Every structure is written in structure tokens, then in C-alpha cells.
Amino acid sequence: MRSYRFAAMGSEAHVLLPSDRGDAITPVRELFADWEARLSRFLPDSELSRLNARAGQPVVVGRVLFDAIWASVAAARVTDGIFDPTLLPQLRRIGYAESFDRTREAVPAVDAEPSPGGDWRKIVLDRRSRTVELPAGCAVDLGGIAKGMAADAALDLVRARGVGAALVSAGGDLCVLGLPPDAGAWHVLVGDDFTGDVVPLVRGALATSGSTRRAWLQGGVRRHHLLDPRTGEPAASGLREVTVAASTAQAAEVAATVAFALGPRLGAELLSARRLAGRLTHEDGTISTVGPWPTRVPTAA
Amino acid sequence: MTTSPEGKALARRRHHARLAMLKKRTTIASVLGFAALLGLVTQHAVKGASGATATTAQRSSRSATRATSFFDAGAGGFAFDEGSTSTESAPPAATSPPPVAQSSVS
Numbered sequence: 001m002r003s004y005r006f007a008a009m010g011s012e013a014h015v016l017l018p019s020d021r022g023d024a025i026t027p028v029r030e031l032f033a034d035w036e037a038r039l040s041r042f043l044p045d046s047e048l049s050r051l052n053a054r055a056g057q058p059v060v061v062g063r064v065l066f067d068a069i070w071a072s073v074a075a076a077r078v079t080d081g082i083f084d085p086t087l088l089p090q091l092r093r094i095g096y097a098e099s100f101d102r103t104r105e106a107v108p109a110v111d112a113e114p115s116p117g118g119d120w121r122k123i124v125l126d127r128r129s130r131t132v133e134l135p136a137g138c139a140v141d142l143g144g145i146a147k148g149m150a151a152d153a154a155l156d157l158v159r160a161r162g163v164g165a166a167l168v169s170a171g172g173d174l175c176v177l178g179l180p181p182d183a184g185a186w187h188v189l190v191g192d193d194f195t196g197d198v199v200p201l202v203r204g205a206l207a208t209s210g211s212t213r214r215a216w217l218q219g220g221v222r223r224h225h226l227l228d229p230r231t232g233e234p235a236a237s238g239l240r241e242v243t244v245a246a247s248t249a250q251a252a253e254v255a256a257t258v259a260f261a262l263g264p265r266l267g268a269e270l271l272s273a274r275r276l277a278g279r280l281t282h283e284d285g286t287i288s289t290v291g292p293w294p295t296r297v298p299t300a301a
Numbered sequence: 302m303t304t305s306p307e308g309k310a311l312a313r314r315r316h317h318a319r320l321a322m323l324k325k326r327t328t329i330a331s332v333l334g335f336a337a338l339l340g341l342v343t344q345h346a347v348k349g350a351s352g353a354t355a356t357t358a359q360r361s362s363r364s365a366t367r368a369t370s371f372f373d374a375g376a377g378g379f380a381f382d383e384g385s386t387s388t389e390s391a392p393p394a395a396t397s398p399p400p401v402a403q404s405s406v407s
Contacts, residue, residue, distance in 0.1 A: 001401070014402055078371045172405040180401065185382055189400035198397040204379025210406035241406050245379045251372045274372045277379070294381045 001165070001180050008032035009147050010042065010099050011171030016180070017158065018165055024158045028168070031154050038064050039146045041088060041139075042099040048140060052088070056136035058124070066130045068142050068149055069123070075145060075254040076120045079270075082258045084229035086119035088139035094234065095218045096225055109219025117229030143225075148173040148207055148253035173249040175205035190243045190279055195287075197279065199294045201245070207252035209260045210241025210281070228261050237263035238283050245277040245293070252276075264288065 004015045004025050013032055017024055038047040047065045061069075072085035091097075093114065095107035122135035134140065147170040154168045155175050165178035167186055176186045185200030190208065199206070211224035211234070228235040242260045246252035255276050259267030264280055268290045271278040277291035 003401075016401060074371050167402055169402055169404070172403065174402055174404055183398075186402065187398050187400045189403040192405070196403075198400045200382040200397070202380040202382060206404040208404045208406050213406040243404055245381070246372060247378045255372065276372065277381070292381065 001167075004028075006032075009036045009040065009150060009170055010143075011147065013171075014167075014169040014174075015154070016167040017163060018181070021158075021161075021163050024161050024163050024166075027157055027161070028154045031157055032150055032170070035064060035146065035150045035153070038062060039068055039142050041141050041143075048142060051132060051134065052139040055134040055138045058126075058131045058133040060129060060131050063130065066125075066127070066132065068146055069132055069140060070125055070127070071149060071250060072140070072142060072145050073120055073123055073125065079254065079258045081118055081120070081229055082261050083145075083254050084117040084120055084227075085140050085142060085145065086123070086134075086138050087117045087227045087229060087232070088141040089137070090114065090117065090227055090232040091141060091225065093232075094223045094227075095216060096214070096223070106217040107219075109221070114232035116232050117227070144173070144207075144209065144253045144257055145250060147171050148205075148249035148251075151175050151249040152205070168249075170249070173205070173207040173253050175249040176201055176203065191241065191281065195281075195285070197294075199245075204245055204247050205249040205252045206243060206245050207249055207256045208241055208243040209253070209256035210239075211235075211260075212240060226257060226260055235261040237261055237267070239263060239267065240281045240283055240285075242267060242281070243279045244271060245291075 001016045002019045002022060004013075004017070006013050006029060008029075009032060013028075015025060015028055036046075037043065040046045041048055041052070043049060047062060051059050051061060051065065069085070072083070075083040076085060093110055093112055095110075119135055119138040122138070124133040125131070151168045151170040151173050152175055154170075155166060155177050158166045158168070159177055163177065165180055167174060167176045167180075174188065179202065180186060185202045187198050188201050188206060189196045189198050190206065191197060209226060211226055214225040216223055222234075224234045226235050227233065228237070237260060239260050242256045244252045244256040244259065246255055255271060255274065255278070259270055259278060259280070261267075262270055264282060267280060268278070268288070271290040275291065277293040278289065279293055280288045280290065282288070
């Protein structure tokens with residue numbers, strides 16, 4: 001297999017393709033570039049930024065943006081709003097207004113009180129005309145779910161081109177197609193290099209959400225980007241990170257984000273109820289697993 | 302053609318039985334019809350009360366249809382290790398090979 005790495009959607013994309021199918025990387029790169037141009041909240045000219053600027057009025061949008069918003073609203077509904085794509089004002093309030101590589105390590109405190117989410121309930125979608133109407137004052141951030149959807153779409157793309165085995169990762173949201181040559185599974189490191197596990201993924205997708213990477217100080221208080229929509233503040237659930245295995249990167253990303261916000265007990269219950277597998281790293285460093293998560297084995301030296 | 306008194310009585314009983322059956326069916330149909338009508342009226346009243354949000358609620362219910370299968374999308378599911386399914390975990394190996402990729406915190 002040949003490995004390709006490139007910057008995409010505010011993180012790094014990693015694609016593994018058969019050595020003789022390097023031709024498939026170009027459309028994958030183009031897909032990621034196209035999705036970022038449409039869905040990034042950090043690009044003022046992106047289709048999403050233009051939609052956010054027109055909250056309160058119906059806007060006809062392209063298929064990619066419409067599908068992403070549709071999926072994010074479906075995710076919000078199925079998780080009773082614990083996944084909430086309309087927390088952008090709350091993210092800005094705590095200092096995450098620019099892409100993370102441009103976000104300062106320390107930002108000043110603000111006087112404004114936190115406000116809970118839930119504006120997704122007032123989004124009006126019309127699939128026939130691909131019209132989106134955000135309620136006034138609402139702003140959408142598709143962050144994680146967009147990366148998961150892009151990984152799924154890229155995998156569909158290489159599959160449609162007749163590639164039999166591939167792995168696509170967008171910032172850690174990864175999905176696989178077929179099996180690598182001479183191996184019975186895709187061996188994927190979950191978590192960091194020191195305490196992580198290597199899991200043998202045969203089919204489906206993995207996504208990890210956590211508070212360890214996108215974190216900063218605001219007025220001396222530690223902040224991170226995973227908000228609890230019930231408070232509008234960074235989730236303090238007792239978890240450090242959550243990895244979920246699901247059929248698609250989109251589903252895995254949503255489940256990981258929601259399980260993180262819910263905490264060890266309710267998060268595990270959610271994953272069990274949805275028949276997903278998960279690995280939960282608690283604040284104290286202990287690790288628990290849910291569902292058919294593989295038994296932990298040491299990595300070969 | 303003449304009919305015996307027993308024959309007339311039998312015919313009368315059958316006639317009465319058919320009438321009773323018809324009345325029963327009519328009653329059931331009326332009750333069901335009324336229930337359906339009541340349901341429609343109630344739904345209309347709820348929609349009317351929600352006013353401007355009716356469109357959103359209607360749209361959302363379409364989302365909900367999709368949402369029920371949200372985590373099941375992609376019928377293949379997920380699986381670990383060779384031959385295992387989403388409800389089985391892999392038997393532990395002695396050591397795991399070096400990883401080819403990483404699912405890191407996004």
C-alpha cells in the first residue's frame with residue numbers, strides 16, 4: 001500500500017491506496033479541497049459562512065452543504081440534541097473563533113453568560129429545493145461531522161473507481177474498504193503513541209473525540225472545543241477522549257462526540273444501545289471499553 | 302309454493318340474525334370513523350396551535366425518519382479482526398502488528 005498525507009479541513013488527511021492505484025489520490029484530494037471550500041466556518045467565502053451570514057432567511061445551497069446540514073440535524077435529533085451543530089456562537093464566546101492553528105494559547109475572558117444550544121430545532125430544511133433557513137442569530141459549525149462525511153465520501157469515490165482496498169482518514173475519522181494485501185485487518189492505533197491500543201479493523205470506521213488536542217486558556221480557565229449543549233460550556237464529563245467504531249466515519253464521529261459529552265456511564269449506555277463499540281479514556285487515565293471492542297494487546301516491538 | 306310454519310320461523314330467525322350482524326358492523330364502522338375524524342381534528346388543532354413552527358416540526362419529523370437509522374447507515378456495519386462481526390470481539394493475539402494509521406483526537 002502507498003501512503004498519502006496532506007492538509008485538509010483543518011487537520012491532516014491520510015489515505016492508503018494500493019501501490020498500483022495512485023491515480024485515485026487526485027480525485028480524493030480534490031474532494032477534500034472542495035468540501036473544505038464549502039463547509040469550513042473559518043473561510044469567510046465558504047458556502048457555510050455565507051449561509052451563516054444570512055440566518056433568518058431561506059437560502060438555496062449546494063448538495064454537499066445541504067446533505068451535511070441534513071445529516072447534522074438528523075444526528076441532533078437522534079441524540080436528543082447532545083450532538084448540536086448550532087453551537088458556533090458558544091464556541092466563539094469561549095475563544096474558538098479562528099482555525100485552531102491560529103487560535104492563541106490564551107485568550108481574554110468575556111463577560112457574556114454562556115447560553116445553551118438547541119437552535120438546530122428551528123432550522124427549516126427543504127430537500128426538494130435544497131433550501132436551508134437558519135433561525136435568526138443561529139450559526140452552524142459542521143466541524144467533526146463534516147470530516148467524517150468527507151472520509152466516507154472519499155472512500156465511496158475510490159470504491160467507484162474500482163479500488164478494492166483503501167483507508168481514508170480525515171483528522172482521525174477513518175474508514176476502510178476491503179483489506180490490505182497480506183493482512184487480515186487494518187491495524188489502527190487508537191489514542192496516543194504511548195497509551196494507545198492497536199485495533200484490527202476489518203470493516204467500518206473509527207472516530208475519536210477528546211479534549212486533549214483543541215484546548216486553550218481563556219482568562220486562565222482551560223477551555224476545549226467539545227461543548228455540552230445543555231450548558232454551552234466545554235463538556236466536563238469525566239472523560240478525556242472517546243473512540244467509537246461504527247459503520248461509517250460520520251456515525252462514529254457523532255457517537256464519539258456525544259458519548260464524550262454524556263460521560264462514562266451515560267456515554268457507555270448510548271454506545272451499547274446503538275450496538276456500537278467504544279473505548280473511553282477517563283480523566284484519571286483509566287480506560288474502559290464498550291461492546292465488541294477488541295481485547296487490548298501489546299504492540300509488536 | 303307453500304312453506305311450513307317451521308320453515309317460516311327458521312327464515313325469520315335467519316333474517317333477524319343478518320339484521321343483528323349488519324347493525325353490529327355498522328356500529329363498529331361508526332366508532333372507527335369517529336375515531337379517525339377525531340384524530341384528524343386533533344392533529345389539525347395541534348398544527349394550528351404551533352403556528353409558525355409547524356413547517357419546522359413537519360420537516361423535523363422527516364429528519365426523524367432518517368434519524369432512526371442514523372447509526373445503522375452503511376449496511377456493512379463494522380468488524381474487528383478477520384471473520385468477526387459487529388457483535389463479536391476478536392480473540393486476543395500475542396502481539397499486535399505495527400499500525401498503518403491512527404485514529405487520533407480530532
